[in-house]
Amino acid sequence: MWRLVFVLAAGLTLAVVPMWPQGRGRGAATPQGPWMDAKLSPDERASLLLKEMTLDEKIQMLHGGPGGGRGAASDAAPTVEQLTQRLVATRSNGGAGFIPGIARLGIPDLQMADAATGVTRGNARSRYSTALPSNLAAACSWDPKLAFEYGALIGRELRDQGYNMSLGGGVNIMRDPRNGRNFEYWGEDPILAGYLDGQSIKGVQAQGVMGDVKHFAFNDQETGRNIGDVKMADKRVMRETDLLAFEIALRESDAAAVMCAYNKLNGDWACENSYLLNDVLKKAWGHKGFVLSDWGGTHSTTKAALAGLDIEMPGSTYFAGALKKAVEGGEVPMTRIDDMVRRILRSEFALGLFDRPPVQQVVDVFGGFELAQRVAESSIVLLKNASSQLPLNAASVQSIAVIGSHADVGVPSGGGSAQVLPPGGNAVKAAPGGRGGAVYYPSSPLKAIRAKAPRAKVEYNDGTDPAAAAALAKRSSVAIVFCAQPTSEGRDVPSLQLPDKLDELVAAVAAANPHTIVVLETGGPVAMPWIEKTNAVLEAWYPGIRGAEAIAGILFGDVNPSAKTTVTFAKSDADWPHEKVFGPPPSVAPAADAAGGGRGGRGGTAPFDITYTEGLKVGYKWFDAENKDPLFAFGHGLSYTTFAYSGLRVTASTGGVQVSFTLKNNGKREGVEIAQVYAGLPASTNEPPRRLVGWQRVPLAAGESKTVTIPVGGFHLSVFNAEKDGWELVPGEYQVSVGASSRNLALKAAVSLGR
Ligand code: BGC
Secondary structure, three states: OEEEEOOOOOOEEEEEOOOOOOOOOOOOOOOOHHOOOOOOHHHHHHHHHHHHHHHHHHHHHHHEEEEEOOOOOOOOOOHHHHHHHHHHHHHHOOOOOOEOOEEHOOOOEEEEEEEOOOOOOHHHHOOOOOOOOHHHHHHHHOHHHHHHHHHHHHHHHHHOOOOOEEOOOOOOOOOOOOOOOHHHHHOOOOOHHHHHHHHHHHHHOOOOOOEEEEEEEOOOOOOOOOOOEEOOOOOOHHHOHHHHHHHHHHHHHHHEEEEOOOOOOOOEEEEHHHHHHHHHHHHOOOOEEEEEEEOOOOOOOHHHHHHOOOOOEOOOOOOHHHHHHHHOOOOOOHHHHHHHHHHHHHHHHHOOOOOOOOOOOOOOHHHHHHHHHHHHHOOOOOEEEEHHHHHHOOOOOOOOEEEEOOOOOEEEEEEEEOOOOOOOOOOOOOOOOOOOOOEEEEOHHHHHHHEEEEEEEEEOOOOHHHHHHHHHHOOOEEEEEEEEEEOOOOEOOOOOOOOHHHHHHHHHHHHHHHOEEEEEEEOOOOOOHHHOOOOOEEEEOOOOOOOHHHHHHOOOOOOOOOOOOOOOEEOHHHHOOOOOOOOOOOOHOOOOOOOOOOOOOOOOOOOOOEEOOOOOOOHHHHHHHHOOOOEEOOOOOOOOOOEEEEEEEEEEEEEEEEEEEEEEEEOOOOOOEEEEEEEOOOOHHHOOEEEEEEEEEEEEOOOOEEEEEEEEOOOHOOEEEEOOEEEEEEOEEEEEEEEEEEEOOOOOEEEEEOO
């Protein structure tokens, strides 16, 4: 094997080796060295290996290339950038990111893929990946085991495709319902989101793939994400809202990496924000892994290095030659470089990257279908079901009108870096000369409905002409209107209003047929001005590659819905703390790229502030504190059976409380109830009226009743004391309430703690 050593003008030396010595999947010998002793701890192994490394080798690990980059052609005096590009071109697996390893020491290449809802960029090598329902959908199952399976499937498919690091793991809470990336996150409650995201990353890492948690932190809108400065002075507010979700996700998963966000927080870019990276992440939470920047989110060398950033991605502007110079000039101590590299190495050892590198194979397509459908069935929320409109009776329904949103061919998905590509391309082909719209998976609601009701006449209307759709609805026994709201990274939706005049369509169809069912396929919550006129509403989110089959299963009652929404549905934008997404003042916003949110770009407008004024009152806490009636409350979701709550007992237990009650299935069919526990903290804490502190999915046969016990740890009842820089359980009376949603709490009891 040949080996070239380039000595660069900047003094940086990189060992460049030909294809595959790093991957070690192609017959190359296992590297030797004391650090290969798997009996040693990851930290011991990292220390042994670190001792062997030159400064240049260390620097090589601290920046990387975009996975799809092109290589430079000539060998003459390549720049660091070109060198990275060349390595990328020869060995990258085609994912979003790549960092060349070091063959001499057996350090593997880092092959990173975006993988929030499945492995992305399948087109890079004509690879197939399972498109799971969106993260927000999966969250509505409230099921930590399912979240683990979700991550485990992604981890397996990453390995099967030759990746050893995931870039999924988004846990920004829904602070703004119009955020274009809400579909990639787990809802508005930090405790629920943190646990579910944490379990999903744990599932990824259980496959020997490094996971990451992103976007750290407060990247809660896409508009101006590269220029916006989030203003939030109160440390207690930060720790109890967005940061709490990250804290729990990291604690649950022990994720290898954290991706810092694009935006600024209180004047400093998130990727050079010492409060976020050093004080909170590394010191307070004891994160032992590394921090990599969001793509293009690094803004400096010394400041970022000292603030806690470990890897610049992608590129080499700040963490290649410039970083070496900063070390040589004494601005960045060598101990900090060692700390960066140690964090990366110990994570690679901990996740088995040295000992069990991925071996490529064809992904388990059928296993993927099975899980995708199961997740969808557990995540589709039945929001309304007047007059027991659902389930439909396949034996008696005579005719069904299926209307709108390409329901003849597929179900939509979210766009941007999380986009899993559909097999065979977009099921909705762009009109000749037209621009591509949302990407649809080939899971056809029309076909799935026909399969469930073979005796019924099932007709489709595309919904572009409300009058024609209404005419079809009028001559049908029931009308099902599909309403897709495409959303994507890089842009927010302008308002809660459904796009493409869908509100008009639903109103017209509902006026023509009293048995109108709406199936929402949205990235986040939407307003429903027509709600009183429709009998049933199903929120299917972006339901993945088997979405249609899951929707049909619920429509016809083969599956009893059990999901509950993890975001509040407001009646209008004005009900939220901020009626619109933050943006630059109109005077400084140029017409083009006013959002400034293009992927990786710096945006085309002057910087602006994002001043969140709601304090602790995020999501349902705002609606509760301000006495606003939501359209559908956080935690709401119906079943085809009904449940009754009784017999609450709340007792103080070590550091927390034990909550038990009786839950009975009052109906005629089996079902699963997601029972929820909320706590109101002592008045002296000035907390919002209640917070979710526990939940359990309880399966019950018809007529069955069970005693349910939910332990609530003291941490979830605590407040963050900024002066003491720690969590504390404030002594006093706690109001515990239990029920079916944040606004349907049948049982209440008080308990004294800490006295
Ligand atoms: C996104 C990240 C993503 C990265 C790599 C960025 O634009 O914000 O979530 O991991 O691109 O594709």
